Amino acid sequence: MKKIVVLISGRGSNFVAIQECALREDWEHTIEAKIVAVISNRPDAKGLGLAQGYGIDALCVDHKAFESREAFEEKLFEVISRYEPDLIVLAGFMRILTATFVNRFEGKILNIHPALLPSFKGLDTHQRAIDAGVRMAGTTVHYVSAALDGGAIIAQAAVPVLPSDDAHTLADRVLVFEHQIYAKAVKACVTGRVRYENERAVMDDETALELTLFGKN
Structure with a gap:
């Protein structure tokens, strides 16, 4: 088990x-x-x-x-x-x-970050994305490394930043996809479809597509 x-x-x-x-x-x-x-x-x-x-x-x-x-x-x-x-x-x-x-x-710790890494590492990601005027925000599952939010990327989900968004509304919409993508990534890692090799996340094309989500809400 x-x-x-x-x-x-x-x-x-x-x-x-x-x-x-x-x-x-x-x-x-x-x-x-x-x-x-x-x-x-x-x-x-x-x-x-x-x-x-x-x-x-x-x-x-x-x-x-x-x-x-x-x-x-x-x-x-x-x-x-x-x-x-x-x-x-x-x-x-x-x-x-x-x-x-x-x-x-090493290679056993996963984290989820509420931004499309490598952009907006650290805190206040949603407000920073809005302030930067980006059109897409999202979330990233990655292996944890010694560098803050700097480990190999496993999965990402992207959602559009709407003109009406503030940090709270954007965070709520991103969270919906956090819940989806993290479960998918955990399952892929625990079954060996994603592997940690030489500080990289290694997977086949089918798994990579499964671990990429585009939100429309």
């Missing part, structure tokens, strides 16, 4: 989208994969209760309880390692991971 560990900091909407896809498609029997744990760095994260509702282990490693980032990451590494994960999925995990931590799980 391929084991997936999800890291969150808040409501866990992307976690729920992936878990609902896994239940709907019966991943446990069709591709022998399942989410085995949800871990948050915040004890008040709504997603922990949602994980418990699914019967998934829900744990907190509160970053505020540690004197340094390194001490926090050492405990996080310890907790994650208990599950021997094949894949670690960052789903709204609002902590920047050090190179030391990332390198311990």
